[in-house]
Amino acid sequence: MTPIQHNLQQIRERISAAAARCGRDPAEITLLAVSKTKPASAVEEAAAAGQLAFGENYVQEGVDKIQALNNSALAWHFIGPLQSNKSRLVAENFAWCHTVDRLKIAARLNEQRPADLPPLNVLIQINISDEQSKSGIMLAALPDLAREIAQLPRLTLRGLMAIPAPEADYQHQLAVCRRMAAAFSELKKSYASVDTLSLGMSDDMDAAIEAGTTMVRIGTAIFGARDYGATN
């Protein structure tokens, strides 16, 4: 077993243990392996161990890996901040976009999604706890944006995503995650397509699972530390 495969097994065990503690079925929780800055060979190694969902933050880097691996069994999720001028690459290459936070970008993705691909799965990013952050919308703006996105035929509204501000205390993490889970439950009542809450990273995964997340995003604990100084 390679280190990546060993790490994957450990993360899956951690997810199962956290789910068991709160009486949830671990099968309800998808592990998104965040492969940003890591080579295509690392993705291949994880895929060989049964990991099929991968998250990328940087559009061009993600597209390069998607095209290099050319494996239709893999589901690629764009999870980084999205600029309008990069939306076409996301629409043409990814299966999911987690970071939709305005109608303008949703409309572009809708227009640019190729006709021969299924609709792009989108999550609306919520700014749940970090007032400083420019990413995500406030919860008060969710009903209007959801209604507009639901009308776009080449997108499927699947749910919500958030990156809560780092918080060491479990009870505080849980409180924030519960606010997201409540918004998710509310949204589900209005849209049959909504089934995904992308919430929980290495440090707050257990709280996110207790609150009801359906997708956790884990990078370093699977692939090792990232080296942003590397130039290759």
Ligand SMILES: *Cc1c(COP(=O)(O)O)cnc(C)c1O
């Ligand atoms: C990088 C990243 C992750 C994974 O972070 P790690 O600390 O490597 O586990 C999860 N979600 C988003 C949005 C990210 O950018």
